[in-house]
Amino acid sequence: MRIYVRHMRKAIIAGDLDRAGRIGIAAYRVANTHERRFLETYLGPNTAYLAGLAPKP
Numbered sequence: 923m924r925i926y927v928r929h930m931r932k933a934i935i936a937g938d939l940d941r942a943g944r945i946g947i948a949a950y951r952v953a954n955t956h957e958r959r960f961l962e963t964y965l966g967p968n969t970a971y972l973a974g975l976a977p978k979p
Contacts, residue, residue, distance in 0.1 A: 923949065923957050930964060947973045 926949035933942035946965045950958055950973045962969050970976035 923953060923960075927964075943972075951975065 926945055930942045930945045930949075933939070933945060943965065946961055947969065950961050950965065950969050953961060958969070965972070
């Protein structure tokens with residue numbers, strides 16, 4: 923999970939928020955519950971929907 927966060931931070935610093943979001947959503951799909959909560963701080967509460975893992979809220 924650290925590698926995903928590292929690449930997300932690099933993309934955010936570079937101003938490429940779209941890329942950071944795509945990386946985060948890919949990480950969310952393979953993350954466990956604790957890691958998903960952490961990723962939601964970056965991506966927001968609708969992350970499960972964006973990742974295709976939940977119906978639209």
